[in-house]
Amino acid sequence: MNAGPRLFLRPGESVAHRDYPEWGRGSVLEISTSTIPGGAAYVRITFEDGQERTFFNDLDDSRCAYFLGLKRIDRREGDVPFPW
Numbered sequence: 083m084n085a086g087p088r089l090f091l092r093p094g095e096s097v098a099h100r101d102y103p104e105w106g107r108g109s110v111l112e113i114s115t116s117t118i119p120g121g122a123a124y125v126r127i128t129f130e131d132g133q134e135r136t137f138f139n140d141l142d143d144s145r146c147a148y149f150l151g152l153k154r155i156d157r158r159e160g161d162v163p164f165p166w
Contacts, residue, residue, distance in 0.1 A: 087115055087123035087140035090148045097127060100151035106130025107155065113139055127152075 087165035097108045108127040115123040125139035
């Protein structure tokens with residue numbers, strides 16, 4: 083039995099992109115998962131540059147945002163995502 087996608091990000095979490103520091107920090111707006119087994123899972127993020135971007139959000143997919151450079155930021159701990 084398939085338990086569904088292993089989600090990387092959830093609404094309200096903060097992120098930064100390793101390769102695009104000019105985007106600034108991002109905030110996860112929503113996630114979307116397919117009801118079809120094996121279907122895609124997406125995450126929509128708004129960044130400080132004013133743009134909304136959509137990424138794959140399934141850790142079992144090589145196209146997942148995690149593997150493409152997004153990092154979750156824990157603002158409570160003062161996490162610095164990348165040493166730009």
